[in-house]
Amino acid sequence: MAWNEPGNKGNDNDPWGNGGGGRRGNDQGPPDIDELIRNLSKKFNALFGGKGGQSGGSGGSGGAGVSAGMLGGLVVLAAVVWAAMGFYTVDEAERGVVLRFGVLQNEVVMPGLRWNPPIIDEVQKVNISRVxxxxxxxxxxxxxxxxxxxxxxxxxxxxxxxxxxxxxxxxxxxxxxxxxxxxxxxxxxxxxxxxxxxxxxxxxxxxxxxxxxxxxxxxxxxxxxxxxxxxxxxPVAVQAAFDDVIRAREDEQRAQNQALAYANRVIPEARGEAQRIIEQANAYRDEVIARAEGEAFRFEQLLTEYEKAPSVMRERLYIDAIQEVLSNTSKVLIDVEGGNNMMFLPLDRLLSEASDTTTGATPRLQLNSQQIRDLADQVSREINSQSGSDRARVQSVPVRR
Structure with a gap:
């Protein structure tokens, strides 16, 4: 008899623990598929509070209550998890766009901790500060x-x-x-x-x-x-030619800058030199005019005095002219009376021997009237000592520098 047949008294062990079937002797047969499906259906019904859970009397009713409590707890747990999934944070640089079942909501989500129902709302965060x-x-x-x-x-x-x-x-x-x-x-x-x-x-x-x-x-x-x-x-094929063109333009710009700098330096100098020449010309003009006016006034004064004493003015003008001429020469003239015995005194050579050793120039020796008189006296004494009895009078003409 099979383990799942009604006449079996439990001699054969039920592999599913129902006690309703068994095996005959030591032979073990395959399980019944229909019975297996029925047992699984009963267990699922008992778990979810179905009618199959009541076949066990009072014990079955207690199992149904436990299964209902578990189901409620699972529902509450799922609700908590669902609510927790709705919390999110929007950064300071971000803004959130909310779509509820694909429909745009009017308000843009501002920074902070926010909550939206998950699955129902879709929030897309956009950074509006990042470049x-x-x-x-x-x-x-x-x-x-x-x-x-x-x-x-x-x-x-x-x-x-x-x-x-x-x-x-x-x-x-x-x-x-x-x-x-x-x-x-x-x-x-x-x-x-x-x-x-x-x-x-x-x-x-x-x-x-x-x-x-x-x-x-x-x-x-x-x-x-x-x-x-x-x-x-x-393009690469003509890169070298374009580089040459660019260098030529840079050289042109550099030459223009140099020319502009030179012009800025030379033009002010030329203007200053021109102004200096103009000022010198003006000064020379004023000097010539003033000198001409002075000479004209002096001539008028001399004419007036000449009309008063012509001979005196002629002599005076002659003396002044001789003095002006002789004052510009280094010659010394000595007149000796009563003889020809005169010692040669090269005054012009003595005057020209004084030279500047550093520059090689030959400056003229400047003598005043007193020095020239003293020099003439010395010459006279020398001549008198050589002539013995002849007395000579040496007249010297003063030379003024």
Whole structure:
């Protein structure tokens, strides 16, 4: 008899512990699948308070109560876990955008500790203070049909978190496409020379304005703060030629600066020299005029005195003229009366022997009237001593320097 047949008295052991079946002898048969399913169904019913739990009398009722309490505890525990999952923190630099079942809520979540029902609400946090940077590099065609390689960097911030999250599916990709379009438009309308040299700042400003207009049109919530042209160079095949052109322009600018510096130095000097010559000419003019006027006045005075005493004035004018002429010469004239015995005294050589040993110049010896008289007296005494009886009178004409 099988272990699960009704006539079995428990001689065969039930492998599932029901005591309703057994085995005959030492032979063990396979379990009954239907009975196994029924037993599992009873246990699940008892666990969740089903009718199968009441077949055991009063003990079954107690098991149903325990199962209901466990179910309630599990429900409470699940509710606590669900509520705890709704707490989150928004940083100071962030703002939160709340979607409830996919519908945008009006209020933007501000910084702090916040709670939203999980699964029901979806909160997306957006950093609105961080400056983000995107770099781009590509070959572009200029308006003069030259190819130039331009590398730029774009800095931007998120100005409107709601638009940044909802209006565009991928805001950063939209920014990339807008920047590339703006760069190609600006570079395509600019000559290569302007892009490579002094026009980089203007190109960057135009690209920023055009990109920002695109972002406002798309309503991405992005504000472009800065665009920098990091590098702009011609293709590699012609790089050497363009480097030579750039060096030539730098040399031209340096030459212009040197010429300007020279002009700034020479022109003031020339103006000062011209002013000095003008002042000297004015001074010479005033001097000549004043001297001419003085000579004219002196001549008038002499004429007046000459009319009063002509002979006296003639003699006086002669003496003054001789004195003026002889005062400019180094000759000494000695007149000896009563004989020709005269000692030669080279006064001009004596006057010219005094020389400056340091410079090699020969300055003239300056003698006053008294010194010349003393020198003439010495000459007279020497002549008198040589002649013996003849007395000579030496007359010396004073020479004034």
């Amino acid at each position: 983000n940077t995107r770099s781009y590099s590509n070959d572009m065609l200029t308006t003069d049909e030259n190819i130039v390689t331009v590398s730029i960097s774009v800095q931007y911030i998120v100005l409107d978190p709601v638009r940044f999250v909802l209006q565009v599916r991928d805001p950063q990709r939209g920014l990339d496409q807008a920047v590339e379009s703006a760069v190609r438009h600006v570079v395509g309308g600019t000559t290569m020379d302007r892009v490579l040299t002094q026009g980089r700042a203007d190109v960057a400003a135009e690209v920023r304005e055009r990109t920002q207009s695109y972002m406002e049109t798309y309503q991405t919530g992005i504000q472009v703060t800065q665009v920098n042209v990091e590098n702009a160079q011609p």
